Amino acid sequence: MTESPAHPALWPAPLAPGAVDATVTVPGSKSVTNRGLVLAALSSEPGWLRRPLRSRDTLLMAEALRTLGVGIEETASSSSSGPAGSADAGQQAGGEAWRIIPAGLHGPATVDVGNAGTVMRFLPPVAALADGPVRFDGDPRSYERPLGGVIDALRALGARIDDDNRGALPMTVFGGGALEGGAVEIDASSSSQFVSALLLSAPRFNQGVEVRHVGAALPSMPHIRMTVDMLRSVGAQVDTPEAGGEPNVWRVTPGALLGRDLIVEPDLSNAQPFLAAALVTGGRVTIPDWPAHTTQPGDALREIFTTMGGSCELTEQGLTLTGSGRIHGIDVDLSEVGELTPGIAAVAALADSPSTLRGVAHLRLHETDRLAALTKELNELGGDVTETADGLHIRPRPLHGGIFHTYEDHRLATAAAVIGLAVEGVEVENVATTTKTLPDFPALWAEMLDPSAAPARRV
Numbered sequence: 001m002t003e004s005p006a007h008p009a010l011w012p013a014p015l016a017p018g019a020v021d022a023t024v025t026v027p028g029s030k031s032v033t034n035r036g037l038v039l040a041a042l043s044s045e046p047g048w049l050r051r052p053l054r055s056r057d058t059l060l061m062a063e064a065l066r067t068l069g070v071g072i073e074e075t076a077s078s079s080s081s082g083p084a085g086s087a088d089a090g091q092q093a094g095g096e097a098w099r100i101i102p103a104g105l106h107g108p109a110t111v112d113v114g115n116a117g118t119v120m121r122f123l124p125p126v127a128a129l130a131d132g133p134v135r136f137d138g139d140p141r142s143y144e145r146p147l148g149g150v151i152d153a154l155r156a157l158g159a160r161i162d163d164d165n166r167g168a169l170p171m172t173v174f175g176g177g178a179l180e181g182g183a184v185e186i187d188a189s190s191s192s193q194f195v196s197a198l199l200l201s202a203p204r205f206n207q208g209v210e211v212r213h214v215g216a217a218l219p220s221m222p223h224i225r226m227t228v229d230m231l232r233s234v235g236a237q238v239d240t241p242e243a244g245g246e247p248n249v250w251r252v253t254p255g256a257l258l259g260r261d262l263i264v265e266p267d268l269s270n271a272q273p274f275l276a277a278a279l280v281t282g283g284r285v286t287i288p289d290w291p292a293h294t295t296q297p298g299d300a301l302r303e304i305f306t307t308m309g310g311s312c313e314l315t316e317q318g319l320t321l322t323g324s325g326r327i328h329g330i331d332v333d334l335s336e337v338g339e340l341t342p343g344i345a346a347v348a349a350l351a352d353s354p355s356t357l358r359g360v361a362h363l364r365l366h367e368t369d370r371l372a373a374l375t376k377e378l379n380e381l382g383g384d385v386t387e388t389a390d391g392l393h394i395r396p397r398p399l400h401g402g403i404f405h406t407y408e409d410h411r412l413a414t415a416a417a418v419i420g421l422a423v424e425g426v427e428v429e430n431v432a433t434t435t436k437t438l439p440d441f442p443a444l445w446a447e448m449l450d451p452s453a454a455p456a457r458r459v
């Protein structure tokens, strides 16, 4: 990483030398990798994860499962098949793989969740199945992120939990070797991950689970669909509201899970800054292996960035976004795809008309308060952004250089890089925070801007 000599923690975001024209191979999906790890750990036979994301959030998940007794071996993968259960059975699956060997889940153990929502929410139900106490701790921000819904639901389903911080981390789950399960009500309006967490472990509960969401609207529905799809792909029986069931009710039947061979799709939300680069520079970026069908919320970028002035084409080469040289503002409800908000806000700040981003009040409790952080940082560069009750109003203004603070939020850092393409002198504080979900963002960014300098890279 190139660092600013005056301030080692600052990364000078490169100004685009012209219209970008690049193919960017994006590492695997965080959300798919961490679900794949949990499901494989709970299966009754070994399984494979091919092309897993290896970033802070997924390494924390793997390490936590190892601590509980699960075997996770790194191997070079040479398989070219994608058997049933694979995210994309047609892809070649070279590169790294993890072999996951389920085993009895044991405490005492200590789990470091870092600031990974998936780890802090998906693992407490797993810990309730262990045969001893499991202590959960993490970054200071993890203490502030909502967890009470998961804690209360697990107690209602039979778990014993000592939450010194009352409804948040740190806490200890006293696993009893099994969990009764059954019907439970939960308010998951602050995070869809509460629902996903209960569903993922439910095949191993004695009675399975019936989760009924009560409260304001659920965010991030595609992520719940991802949970359901992945459960079904390992043999679980799941009833959903979509399949003619009751609204806001999910049921999982108890039963053994199969060990499968899963190829992890590229992380479409992490494709966002690269696609945004095509839009912002009037260039062209191709993301190989973009799935034809997916539950990832990042797939919505095709429509959103088309509305904002690009055009998208999905071919055998992948998804190609071509910028027109014009960027339009957008009025959009992002409640289903909240994690795309920082990147959309960055593009909107460079548009030719105002934008309104709605439906994302829950982003105040993400890695940082994303609405406050985006407002402050874009305004410090000369922008005109105001926070609303559930989103942002962005009125584009000529921006100038300056320090863009990132608040240990990977998506703030990648959003800043997008601004830096068009605005000279943007310096990104702690760009290394991108390793939460992207192993080497500055190198990928540099390769996009100068493909001739790219080393042969395989993820």
Ligand SMILES: O=C(O)C1=C[C@@H](OP(=O)(O)O)[C@@H](O)[C@H](O)C1
Residues within 6 Å of the ligand: 030, 031, 032, 117, 118, 190, 191, 192, 193, 196, 219, 220, 223, 224, 338, 339, 362
């Ligand atoms: O289940 C998942 O993998 C995720 C669900 C969403 O969480 P929220 O529903 O808390 O927004 C999303 O923002 C997060 O990045 C990943």
Ligand SMILES: C=C(OP(=O)(O)O)C(=O)O
Residues within 6 Å of the ligand: 115, 116, 117, 118, 339, 366, 367, 411, 437
């Ligand atoms: C909200 C996010 O992450 P987490 O899984 O920590 O909730 C995100 O990646 O944008």
